[in-house]
Amino acid sequence: MSSTTNQTVIAEPPAPLTVGAAIKAATRRLSAAGCDSAGLDAELLLAAAISCDRTSLHIAPEREIEADGQAAFEELCARREAREPVAYILGRRGFRHIELTVDRRVLIPRPETEFLVEAALGLASGSRVVDVGTGSGAVALALKDERRDLVLTAIDISAAALAVARANAERLELEVTFHQANLLAGCSGKFDSVVANLPYIAVLDGTQKGNALAPEIVEYEPEAALYAGADGLDLIRRLLKQLDHQVSFVALEVGEGQAPEVGRLMRAVSFAEIETICDLAGIERIVVGRRG
Numbered sequence: 001m002s003s004t005t006n007q008t009v010i011a012e013p014p015a016p017l018t019v020g021a022a023i024k025a026a027t028r029r030l031s032a033a034g035c036d037s038a039g040l041d042a043e044l045l046l047a048a049a050i051s052c053d054r055t056s057l058h059i060a061p062e063r064e065i066e067a068d069g070q071a072a073f074e075e076l077c078a079r080r081e082a083r084e085p086v087a088y089i090l091g092r093r094g095f096r097h098i099e100l101t102v103d104r105r106v107l108i109p110r111p112e113t114e115f116l117v118e119a120a121l122g123l124a125s126g127s128r129v130v131d132v133g134t135g136s137g138a139v140a141l142a143l144k145d146e147r148r149d150l151v152l153t154a155i156d157i158s159a160a161a162l163a164v165a166r167a168n169a170e171r172l173e174l175e176v177t178f179h180q181a182n183l184l185a186g187c188s189g190k191f192d193s194v195v196a197n198l199p200y201i202a203v204l205d206g207t208q209k210g211n212a213l214a215p216e217i218v219e220y221e222p223e224a225a226l227y228a229g230a231d232g233l234d235l236i237r238r239l240l241k242q243l244d245h246q247v248s249f250v251a252l253e254v255g256e257g258q259a260p261e262v263g264r265l266m267r268a269v270s271f272a273e274i275e276t277i278c279d280l281a282g283i284e285r286i287v288v289g290r291r292g
C-alpha cells in the first residue's frame, strides 16, 4: 500500500491588470484584427467599460482594473475585434456641437458631413430648410442647434431611422419636424433651402461588393444608407428634378470625383451659382447651388 501526502496547492492570484497594460494588449489585438485606429478604439472602449473619461486613463495608467471592469472590457473588445464600429458599440457619436444616439438603424454621422452643416450656416434668417435622408438627424439637428431661427424639417424613407432621429431631437430638445417620404414626394412648395447627404456609393459591376468598403460599413451600416445606382448619383438626380422654383439654395454631400457632375446637374435645373467645398482630406465633398 502506497502512502500519499496531502498537500494543499494554493493558486497564485492572477496578476492585477492595469489600465496601461490593458490598453497595450487591446491595441495589439484590435490592430491584428485590421482596425486602423486600434489605440484610440482601445482607449474609448476601456473608458466606457470602467466608466471614466479618456483623460483619466492617461493620468493614471497604473490604476488596477477590477474584475467586473475587465469582463466588460473583454466584451467590448470582442465586438470591436469582429469589426463592429465603435460608435455602435458605445451607442453614441459626437457631431459638431451635439452628441447623437446611434445604432444599426442609422448611418454613423461622418466628420466630412459637418461641412454640409457649415455650408448652410449663412442662410437668411427664418429660412425653411429640409434635410433629405436625415438618418440619425445629424444634419438637421446640428443646424437647428447652431441656428435656432431656421425652420427645420427632416425626411427619411426609413421609419426605423426616423425613430432614432426623433429620439435624438427629443433628448436634445431641438425643434425639428420629421416626415417619412421618398425624397421630396408630396412636399412641394414647403421649403426654400435643401440640404442632403443621400446615399452616393456606386453599385459597381451590378453588385454592391464591387466597392472595397471596410467591413465596418458593409456588415454593420444600413444598406439603404449607402448605395445609389451604377454611378452613385441616382438619388441626387431624382432629388434635383424635384426642386421647385421656390428652392433657391441646395447643398449636397457627394463622393470622391462626383462634384463636377453634380455641379452640372444643378446647372441643368437652373442653379446658376455653384460652389464646391473640400473636406479635410482635400476631396470635393459638398456642392452648393444658388439661384435668384
Ligand SMILES: C[S@@+](CC[C@H](N)C(=O)[O-])C[C@H]1O[C@@H](n2cnc3c(N)ncnc32)[C@H](O)[C@@H]1O
Binding pocket: 106, 107, 108, 109, 110, 113, 132, 133, 134, 135, 136, 137, 138, 139, 155, 156, 157, 158, 161, 181, 182, 183, 196, 197, 198, 199, 200, 224, 225, 226, 235
Ligand atoms: C448616407 S445616409 C445619411 C444620414 C445622415 N444624413 C447623415 O449624414 O449622417 C442616407 C440616408 O438617406 C435615406 N434614404 C435613402 N433613400 C432615400 C429616399 N429615397 N428618400 C429619403 N431618404 C432616403 C437612408 O435611409 C439614410 O438614412
